Amino acid sequence: MKKKIVICDDDALILNVLELALKNERSNVYLVSKSRELVAMVDEVYPDILILDIDMPWIAGDDIVRELRNSEKHADLPVVLMSAKSHGKQIALECGADAFLSKPFELDDLFLLVDKLSRPSYR
Numbered sequence: 001m002k003k004k005i006v007i008c009d010d011d012a013l014i015l016n017v018l019e020l021a022l023k024n025e026r027s028n029v030y031l032v033s034k035s036r037e038l039v040a041m042v043d044e045v046y047p048d049i050l051i052l053d054i055d056m057p058w059i060a061g062d063d064i065v066r067e068l069r070n071s072e073k074h075a076d077l078p079v080v081l082m083s084a085k086s087h088g089k090q091i092a093l094e095c096g097a098d099a100f101l102s103k104p105f106e107l108d109d110l111f112l113l114v115d116k117l118s119r120p121s122y123r
Contacts, residue, residue: 078117
């Protein structure tokens with residue numbers, strides 16, 4: 001079964017690069033550019049991993065992680081938060097994200113995190 005990865009970032013270039021990097025014969029990638037649409041996408045897709053930017057218009061990434069952690073349905077969803085903020089790692093720890101990726105990042109670091117957090121679907 002293919003791994004399902006949802007990526008949420010308001011930067012179209014980052015979305016496109018991550019899609020190209022992660023989409024393959026073992027993974028389906030779903031892109032969301034508006035944070036206010038993310039929870040509905042997570043409900044629809046039931047991803048194996050969520051990759052999410054902290055700095056999003058409408059709803060910040062760390063607030064979304066808190067919402068997911070407080071939901072019965074998605075509390076165990078592996079989440080990677082990413083940001084260029086100097087204190088992004090602290091934000092990720094405080095909101096309950098599983099991992100943090102500092103922008104700019106190397107694709108090898110992304111691949112390592114995705115492999116580390118991969119597991120059977122939590123459905």
